[in-house]
Amino acid sequence: MKLLATAAGVLSALKLGKGPGAGSRNGRSYVFTSLTPIRAGREDDLVAYLGNLPMGRESPLARLPYVHLARWLVIDHLKTEWSGAPRDPTRLRSRYLLFTANVTAPEKGSYGKDLPGSLLRELAGEIPGDADAIWGNCVGYPGSASVEEFVAYLTKSQLDTLLFYVGYPNSTVEDVTRALAAQDRLLRFARRHQDEDDPARLQQAYLEESAAWL
Amino acid sequence: MVGAVNDSISSAPCGDVPYPPEVLDETLNRCGRARAMTVLTPVKPWYRLQGGTAWVRAVFLVARVKTQKPGDIQKLSFIHFARWGLIRRIPDLGQPEERLNQPLFMFESNYNGTFDEYIDAFAHILTKGMSLFWGSSYGFPTPRPVAPFKHYIHSNEYVAQHYYSAYPTATTTMITSALSLEASYADFRALAQTLSPEEFVRAYRKFLTEVQDKL
Numbered sequence: 001m002k003l004l005a006t007a008a009g010v011l012s013a014l015k016l017g018k019g020p021g022a023g024s025r026n027g028r029s030y031v032f033t034s035l036t037p038i039r040a041g042r043e044d045d046l047v048a049y050l051g052n053l054p055m056g057r058e059s060p061l062a063r064l065p066y067v068h069l070a071r072w073l074v075i076d077h078l079k080t081e082w083s084g085a086p087r088d089p090t091r092l093r094s095r096y097l098l099f100t101a102n103v104t105a106p107e108k109g110s111y112g113k114d115l116p117g118s119l120l121r122e123l124a125g126e127i128p129g130d131a132d133a134i135w136g137n138c139v140g141y142p143g144s145a146s147v148e149e150f151v152a153y154l155t156k157s158q159l160d161t162l163l164f165y166v167g168y169p170n171s172t173v174e175d176v177t178r179a180l181a182a183q184d185r186l187l188r189f190a191r192r193h194q195d196e197d198d199p200a201r202l203q204q205a206y207l208e209e210s211a212a213w214l
Numbered sequence: 215m216v217g218a219v220n221d222s223i224s225s226a227p228c229g230d231v232p233y234p235p236e237v238l239d240e241t242l243n244r245c246g247r248a249r250a251m252t253v254l255t256p257v258k259p260w261y262r263l264q265g266g267t268a269w270v271r272a273v274f275l276v277a278r279v280k281t282q283k284p285g286d287i288q289k290l291s292f293i294h295f296a297r298w299g300l301i302r303r304i305p306d307l308g309q310p311e312e313r314l315n316q317p318l319f320m321f322e323s324n325y326n327g328t329f330d331e332y333i334d335a336f337a338h339i340l341t342k343g344m345s346l347f348w349g350s351s352y353g354f355p356t357p358r359p360v361a362p363f364k365h366y367i368h369s370n371e372y373v374a375q376h377y378y379s380a381y382p383t384a385t386t387t388m389i390t391s392a393l394s395l396e397a398s399y400a401d402f403r404a405l406a407q408t409l410s411p412e413e414f415v416r417a418y419r420k421f422l423t424e425v426q427d428k429l
Contacts, residue, residue: 023274023278023299029295031295031297033297033299033322034305035301035304035305036305036307037304037307037308037309046375047375050375050376051375051376053376055245055376055378056245056246056378056379056382059376059378061378062378062380067378067380068294068295068324068379068380068381069245069248069250069294069295069324069377069378069379069380070377070378071250071252071322071374071376071377071378072374072375072376073250073252073372073373073374073375074375075254075372078254078256078318079254079369079370081369082353082365082366082369082370083353084352084353084354084355085256085352085353086256086315086316086352088315089256089315089316090256090312090313090314090315090316090318092304092312093309093310093311093312094309094310094312096304098252098372100252100297100322102294102295102297102324138307139307139308139309140307140308140309153307156305156307157305157307158305159299159301159305159320160299160300160301161297161298161299162270162271162274162277162278162298162299162300163274163277163278163297163298164295164296164297165293165295165296165297166295167291167293167294167295167386167389167390168294168386168389168390168393171389171393173380173381175393176380176381176384176389176392176393177380177381179389179392179393179395179396180381180384180388180389180392182392182395182396182399183388183391183392183395183428183429186395186399186425186429187429190422190429199411199412199414199415200411202411202414202415202418203406203409203411203414203415203418206406206414206418207403207406207407210399210402210403210406211403213399214396214399214400214403
């Protein structure tokens, strides 16, 4: 039985290892990582734009409902100032923009099957201004107006993934925020009613309030 | 009971909620309680111990099978998402041609806690795994003692210019606890509707006792 499970795991891993973005899936979760070259002389503008983006709810990424966590990061050179670094380190000729988004697709619909295209189409559709202001600093960027060219550009820049770990598999952002809110409401209910000595009132309050937790 | 969650859990701007002092720092690589780590290290050639991309791929093929079953990685309960990758070629989008003298091993993580706690836990729980994962990289000092390992990671780490979390006030433990509570609400609510008030009080106290470690 154990042998069969291991064999199934190996087959699954081999299957996941094929194609661009290989290994990027874990259940309904997906990690998209891209690396795009920054046009010469545009790095400062890009860094300034990214640094000035609002955080949290105001971040443009908050408009993408299936994105849990994401980052934009500029790689200006490969670091070599450490003990044991190779004698012939790589000197990059361009600077690069890294973009990584961790998403979980809903159970229904084709969003999960169409990843990463569905995520990239959402980027072009929901935050075209920010997408253009960011990737517009990159070599070969076609703009978000032509969605399919935008998708093709970022798909071409996608990096291979060997292993993707998910702390709470198959839970969408909506699942997580709903569960956290319900947990908080139960905690608040327990605190608010800890001195309630009328069983009927406590039961009625619980039944009324808990209806909204599910 | 611990772990109270702000009502505006999914909407609080990062840094705008009363976090504990250790996460008040407004530096980038952070969004509320979530932290980003991005590390790139050069991979040794195939003729050196644990070197070469084929070795790295073999290690991760096994790791991928192993992570499908409960194991050590599940003990790292402070990781939201983590990704390991191998860059053999930089994507060609029309920029001046790049030639990597060494392939690059890439690690990205989204976690909560401090950098020190994170690396300590990795070094002590996944000692063998870390040696296998990073053993292929130049200069890797082994996970223990942990100080050189931390220095190595820091030396090869990059800072995010923009980091986003959809639920910045939540830790991984809070999330997994909250998700595991969902079935309990439905079950207890169904039960509560069938009980007399006195029976309800007894059942309610029992219910709270059962779930208190998840609150």
